[in-house]
Amino acid sequence: MTTATDVARIEAPPAPRVVSKTRERSQAKPAAAFANPYLAGIGLGLVLLAAFVVMGRGLGASGAFSAFVAWTVDGVAPAHAEGNGFYQSYLAYGNPLKGWLVFEVLGMVVGGLVSGLLAGRVRPVVEKGPRIGTGSRLGLAFLGGLFMAAGAKLARGCTSGQALTGGALLNAGSWAFMLAVFAGAYGVAWFVRRQWR
Amino acid sequence: MSAPLFKFGLFGDEASLLVAFAIGIGFGFALERAGFGSAKKLTGQFYLTDMTVFKVMFTAIVTAGLGAFYLGWLGVLDLSLVYMTPTYLAPQIVGGLLLGIGFVVGGYCPGTSVVAMATGRIDGLVVVLGLFAGMFVFGEIFPAIEGFYHSTAFGAQSLPGVLHLPYGVVLFAVVLMAIGGFAGAEWVERWSARRTAEEAS
Numbered sequence: 001m002t003t004a005t006d007v008a009r010i011e012a013p014p015a016p017r018v019v020s021k022t023r024e025r026s027q028a029k030p031a032a033a034f035a036n037p038y039l040a041g042i043g044l045g046l047v048l049l050a051a052f053v054v055m056g057r058g059l060g061a062s063g064a065f066s067a068f069v070a071w072t073v074d075g076v077a078p079a080h081a082e083g084n085g086f087y088q089s090y091l092a093y094g095n096p097l098k099g100w101l102v103f104e105v106l107g108m109v110v111g112g113l114v115s116g117l118l119a120g121r122v123r124p125v126v127e128k129g130p131r132i133g134t135g136s137r138l139g140l141a142f143l144g145g146l147f148m149a150a151g152a153k154l155a156r157g158c159t160s161g162q163a164l165t166g167g168a169l170l171n172a173g174s175w176a177f178m179l180a181v182f183a184g185a186y187g188v189a190w191f192v193r194r195q196w197r
Numbered sequence: 198m199s200a201p202l203f204k205f206g207l208f209g210d211e212a213s214l215l216v217a218f219a220i221g222i223g224f225g226f227a228l229e230r231a232g233f234g235s236a237k238k239l240t241g242q243f244y245l246t247d248m249t250v251f252k253v254m255f256t257a258i259v260t261a262g263l264g265a266f267y268l269g270w271l272g273v274l275d276l277s278l279v280y281m282t283p284t285y286l287a288p289q290i291v292g293g294l295l296l297g298i299g300f301v302v303g304g305y306c307p308g309t310s311v312v313a314m315a316t317g318r319i320d321g322l323v324v325v326l327g328l329f330a331g332m333f334v335f336g337e338i339f340p341a342i343e344g345f346y347h348s349t350a351f352g353a354q355s356l357p358g359v360l361h362l363p364y365g366v367v368l369f370a371v372v373l374m375a376i377g378g379f380a381g382a383e384w385v386e387r388w389s390a391r392r393t394a395e396e397a398s
Contacts, residue, residue: 034232037249038379041256043230047223048261053268054216056201057280059224061308062328069332086339103214105311107221112312114222115229124317127236127304141320144303145310145327146334148296152307153335154346155292156282159306160224162289164254166282168261170367172354173284177293184297189243192302196240 032119048168057100058165062152064105067096086153129196140195151184200274225312234316236304243301246389248382255375266368281353288346303327 034040051058070090074081081087090096116122128137152158155177157166163181166174199205203213231253232238241247268274300306303324305313310328313321339346357367 034238034249035230037231037252038256040227040231041253042260044224044227044253045257045260045264047220047227048257049264049268050223051220052261052265052279053200053274054202054220055213056204056278059220059308061306061311065307065325065328066332066336069329069336073333073336084336084339085343086336098214100213100217103217104221104224107218107223108225108228108308108311109221109315110218111222111225111227112229112234112315113225115226116234116312116316119229121229121234122316124319126319127313128320129237137320138323141303141323142327142330144299144301144305145324145329146331147299147302148307148324149299149328149331150335151292151295151297151299153292153332154288155296156285156289158296158308159254159300160308162282162293164257164261167254167258168265169276169279169281170262170356170364170371171281171284172356172359173282173286173289173351175356176284176286177289180290180293181297181300184294185243185301186297187294188298189240189301193244195302195304196237197244 031121044164045168048164051165052168055100058161058169059104060101060157060161060165061105061108062149062158063101063161064099065149066090066153067099067102071096129194131194131197137195140192200268201278204275204278224308225315228309228312229316233305233309234312234318234321236313236318236320239306239309240301240304245385246393248386251382252379255378259372259375262368262371266365281355284349284351284354285347286349286351288348291345 035043048059066086067090070081070087073084073087074091074096081091090099096102113122126134126137128134148158152161155162157174157177159181162171162174163178165171167178202208203216208216228234232249233253238247239250242250265274265276265279269276296306303310303320305321305324307328310321310324314325315321355364357364360367
């Protein structure tokens, strides 16, 4: 009799702990903290250095988007694409989808996903502050994409291809671009503050 | 001199796409580690609450810049064979302003929107869609702005060339600037945290 209650008493405590553990896991697993920014920066710098040493070029992102758009326009309206110098700059050297930046950006999707999974940060969510609706946030996200596409194409690169790559290569135009990016962002930050804070 | 490996013919175009994919994995991984798959983290830079963008970017610039310089000095890497984007000053400044505006409005820059999308951020996916749409709009209006697009062309211009200073001196100045910037960034974050605490109390 006494042994039975003892067993029950001994076995009881672990049970709730198991329950709470599964509950934690079935809900969102607490995401790991982000890396130390200086360590992450060294990692990013070494990836960029690898691109210099192996390929003789830097990183990029926006070029993959324009390559895909040039390929699409060529597929839908080849005559229209032929008369346009912008699309032609991607179509003149064969299939734009076989471009270096297209494959690099596909790799980014994989690398970002793997890092996110390892840290428990992958979940469908709209990032926004508490004072803005989801629809407005997504509308501004789309608008931001429109602006950045035009900006990156005018500048011959974005934060990756110009600021980061050109910054490390001491490219004068890239440094002018970088200053302009920060000026533009700080200049309008106040107007969209309700989106974040 | 044996690098850049691709330019010395160690592998061909097809293999270079595999290299692109592998480098992309590293790039995406590093950006996600830094927290750049999060719009709130990224835009903290522009409200002075979180200076991670500056810290990561300038650490990377200094790391890759010093690495390329020393590999060149050791005779391993021929820096003159690393592609330098030519300078078109006016379109680059206007483009930078537009990109900066789009960054704080959309919450991501083009590269980080890809990582955000990959980790489930729906706003990141919408920025990606906006980028595709924007590329199409830009392509369609391109004939009208072609003159401006090609204006103020100076060719490939390096800061050492423009400033008439040795490469190492300019790089050293950039390193010093970055270190000063890091100290400033840490101070700004502490100041910002104090101010938020005061507002809350």
